[in-house]
Amino acid sequence: MSEDIDERLGRLLREDAPSDRSALFRLGVLEHRERQRFRTRSIALAVAALVLAAIVGIGFNAGIDLFATAAIAILCALLALAFLVSAPGVALLLRRLRGAGRN
Amino acid sequence: MEDEDAVLLAAVCEGSERAFNRLIDRNQQAVRNFLRGIAGPDEADDIAQETFLAAWTHARSWRGGASVKAWLFSIAWKKAKGAQRGWFRRRARDTAWAEASEEQSVEASGETRHALRQALAALSMDQRAAVMLCLAYGFTHDEAAETLHIPLGTVKSHVLRGREKLREVLGDEA
Numbered sequence: 570m571s572e573d574i575d576e577r578l579g580r581l582l583r584e585d586a587p588s589d590r591s592a593l594f595r596l597g598v599l600e601h602r603e604r605q606r607f608r609t610r611s612i613a614l615a616v617a618a619l620v621l622a623a624i625v626g627i628g629f630n631a632g633i634d635l636f637a638t639a640a641i642a643i644l645c646a647l648l649a650l651a652f653l654v655s656a657p658g659v660a661l662l663l664r665r666l667r668g669a670g671r672n
Numbered sequence: 673m674e675d676e677d678a679v680l681l682a683a684v685c686e687g688s689e690r691a692f693n694r695l696i697d698r699n700q701q702a703v704r705n706f707l708r709g710i711a712g713p714d715e716a717d718d719i720a721q722e723t724f725l726a727a728w729t730h731a732r733s734w735r736g737g738a739s740v741k742a743w744l745f746s747i748a749w750k751k752a753k754g755a756q757r758g759w760f761r762r763r764a765r766d767t768a769w770a771e772a773s774e775e776q777s778v779e780a781s782g783e784t785r786h787a788l789r790q791a792l793a794a795l796s797m798d799q800r801a802a803v804m805l806c807l808a809y810g811f812t813h814d815e816a817a818e819t820l821h822i823p824l825g826t827v828k829s830h831v832l833r834g835r836e837k838l839r840e841v842l843g844d845e846a
Contacts, residue, residue: 575807578838581788582808586705594704594717595696596722605725661686 675739802830
């Protein structure tokens with residue numbers, strides 16, 4: 570008897586569950602994720618712009634000529650871009666190597 | 673079935689969108705229902721979305737000890753607790769949820785389910801979580817304690833008290 574009531578409670582608590590398949594909910598999750606990615610990318614771009622502006626400003630104040638300052642800023646930007654592009658691949662490679670090492 | 677979730681999660685760790693979609697499809701009903709039980713219908717879907725988003729971002733944090741479902745419930749629980757922290761939000765939410773439970777009295781759902789929802793809403797959040805995990809989803813007390821990060825004795829006490837309150841509802845209907 571006690572078990573029947575618990576089973577019934579469990580069934581009633583699950584009865585109000587949303588539908589088994591919900592493409593709408595899944596789309597909501599993906600949309601949420603894209604918004605988060607957009608925010609992250611925007612912040613990264615804003616930070617990168619500030620850093621480049623700081624490099625140019627410091628270079629200018631230090632008396633380095635504009636061409637050299639711009640070259641340094643572009644080089645930093647390219648290095649940062651190369652790091653961002655390659656980092657996920659490098660991380661994946663390291664994980665696989667660690668996994669292979671453990672085996 | 674649980675192995676499929678583990679395989680899907682491993683694929684999500686490698687960045688598989690398809691596996692992520694499948695993982696959502698397989699678990700969204702349970703996660704959303706759990707959150708409806710503890711956080712109310714208005715907040716449940718928002719928190720559920722954040723839960724799956726966290727699962728995507730932190731897929732590698734699943735160690736394989738607990739089931740994937742338990743891991744998802746654990747994330748959902750943390751998100752729900754986080755959402756609850758603002759005092760004013762908490763007051764507004766609890767009041768709104770209790771009022772909404774009363775207003776829904778003559779909807780398509782039966783009186784028993786309505787009474788059960790009211791009884792569930794009257795429990796504390798921790799009690800609701802313990803009751804949902806153990807009674808609705810068949811978690812053992814140990815599994816529930818691990819998922820909710822609360823002591824085993826507390827879980828047992830919550831389930832006992834929650835079960836008594838909910839049984840009163842069924843007792844009246846019997």
